[in-house]
Amino acid sequence: MGLTDTIRLTEILLSIALIQQSLEHVFGLPDERLHYAVRLGLSLLLLLGIQPQWVCVALFVNALFVINRFQGPYNGGSDLLSSLLIFCLGLAHWMPSPQWQEYVFGYLALQVVFSYFKSGWAKVVHRDWRTGRALRDVFAFSAYPVSEATRGWAARPGALWAMSWGVILFELLFPLALLSQMAVLAGLAVAFGFHIANFVLFGFNRFVWVWLAAFPSVVWLQARIVPAW
Amino acid sequence: MKALKLFLPALFPSWRFFDVIAPSPRIDLALIGHPEAECSVWRECRPRPTRIRLRDIPRRLFWNAAWNETLYLATCAERLLQNPTDHSSREIRRRVRADVLGDAGDRAVQPYFRFRLVFVSRHDGRLRRDVAFVSPAYRCIDPLDRWA
Numbered sequence: 360m361g362l363t364d365t366i367r368l369t370e371i372l373l374s375i376a377l378i379q380q381s382l383e384h385v386f387g388l389p390d391e392r393l394h395y396a397v398r399l400g401l402s403l404l405l406l407l408g409i410q411p412q413w414v415c416v417a418l419f420v421n422a423l424f425v426i427n428r429f430q431g432p433y434n435g436g437s438d439l440l441s442s443l444l445i446f447c448l449g450l451a452h453w454m455p456s457p458q459w460q461e462y463v464f465g466y467l468a469l470q471v472v473f474s475y476f477k478s479g480w481a482k483v484v485h486r487d488w489r490t491g492r493a494l495r496d497v498f499a500f501s502a503y504p505v506s507e508a509t510r511g512w513a514a515r516p517g518a519l520w521a522m523s524w525g526v527i528l529f530e531l532l533f534p535l536a537l538l539s540q541m542a543v544l545a546g547l548a549v550a551f552g553f554h555i556a557n558f559v560l561f562g563f564n565r566f567v568w569v570w571l572a573a574f575p576s577v578v579w580l581q582a583r584i585v586p587a588w
Numbered sequence: 589m590k591a592l593k594l595f596l597p598a599l600f601p602s603w604r605f606f607d608v609i610a611p612s613p614r615i616d617l618a619l620i621g622h623p624e625a626e627c628s629v630w631r632e633c634r635p636r637p638t639r640i641r642l643r644d645i646p647r648r649l650f651w652n653a654a655w656n657e658t659l660y661l662a663t664c665a666e667r668l669l670q671n672p673t674d675h676s677s678r679e680i681r682r683r684v685r686a687d688v689l690g691d692a693g694d695r696a697v698q699p700y701f702r703f704r705l706v707f708v709s710r711h712d713g714r715l716r717r718d719v720a721f722v723s724p725a726y727r728c729i730d731p732l733d734r735w736a
């Protein structure tokens with residue numbers, strides 16, 4: 360997949376993610392509806408591929424208004440990656456040459472790889488994660504489990520130990536996905552399953568859509584640094 | 589400038605999801621008859637459901653607005669403790685007020701409410717709950733709330 364196709368696919372997937380986010384604010388407080396109505400309109404233009412270079416600039420300005428409205432991200436990491444995607448797409452469109460566009464998308468793809476690797480590293484250095492205790496606490500008393508039944512996982516220490524190491528190993532090993540085309544497809548398939556699991560257990564639906572929008576950049580980077588033999 | 593400063597973490601993210609499991613906030617609310625009244629009955633704001641039905645899960649992938657707002661409330665509660673600002677307090681009270689009025693429907697409601705932040709943590713192997721903040725009394729119906 361060439362860079363032009365990667366940029367277009369990222370635009371399409373990001374616009375779907377932004378439309379999903381925006382619709383969730385339709386019944387929000389009055390002063391947030393306006394920002395998301397604007398975002399919804401701009402996302403539709405991006406989806407249709409109408410003047411994407413200007414639409415991305417407008418989305419960037421809209422992102423500044425949204426982040427100012429909530430004095431930070433509304434939905435944690437999913438808002439951070441949405442903003443990074445908007446910024447990198449906008450920047451890529453305004454770069455003077457394809458080579459500079461590659462630098463921008465390379466940075467985006469590396470940030471996606473880091474989003475897994477750095478999370479894994481932050482976990483493995485903590486004893487509570489290595490023993491499964493941290494994940495037990497996530498289920499026992501954190502704000503994230505979607506139901507009381509989900510909290511019941513806290514009573515399964517063996518399963519949580521295995522889940523902890525599963526998550527840590529997946530996150531730490533994710534950079535190896537850049538080694539080959541098969542590896543990147545397999546790595547992203549596992550990553551998608553990981554986000555679906557986080558959605559089912561913790562309700563993080565926006566993360567699924569936003570990280571999916573960032574996947575094409577990783578596929579492109581892998582092909583760029585390790586061309587098919 | 590402030591918005592740009594808030595945007596910077598998106599350009600250089602730290603990506604440290606769930607590294608340390610910090611004390612977790614809960615928001616309780618109490619309805620009262622007048623601003624100086626003692627709050628004797630607190631109830632949890634937005635308690636989680638007993639279980640999520642399997643057939644509801646696909647819909648929540650596309651539409652999970654209430655849950656995402658609940659997570660944002662938890663963020664505001666953490667911010668209110670770590671770096672108290674009127675913004676965090678206002679975000680919580682406006683949403684709690686909307687919940688109170690939504691639950692009441694056409695029924696008469698007490699004129700005031702307070703909210704409190706309870707942090708749950710593990711201490712010596714047991715879960716403990718600590719009340720970290722109790723708000724002043726706020727009117728349940730406040731015409732200024734629409735844009736305040």
